[in-house]
Amino acid sequence: MDKQEELKIIEDMQAVVAQMKADDIEENPDSEFDMFECQCCGAEKPLAGSVVYDGIRICNDCVLLAETGFALGKISSINDLMKNMEDKKLEEQCRFIKQDEIEHNN
DSSP states (O other), rough: OOOOHHHHHHHHHHHHHHHHHHHHHHHHHHTTEEEEEETTTTTTSSSOOEEEEEEEEOOOHHHHHHHHHHHHHHHHSSSHHHHHHHHHHHHHHHHHHHHHHHHHOO
């Protein structure tokens, strides 16, 4: 697969994942504001556009990474993505803890 094909796949996945989020918001406008903690990146994200893979709910941003990874043959399961995202998830958890401490100390 050459770079041009990879770019096309990435662009296609971006459009599909953006449409998934838009469809969720159209179906349930509250989903844009209903938040959850992404089990992949650890960030608090809107339910809109999130997907459950093998019992693991991931945010729309991680869905894009997953679907692009699947399409490009870079990952074969959601667990592959989660392993690659461990550092990001840890950073997000540390950021949350620091923010929580700041809020409780003020």
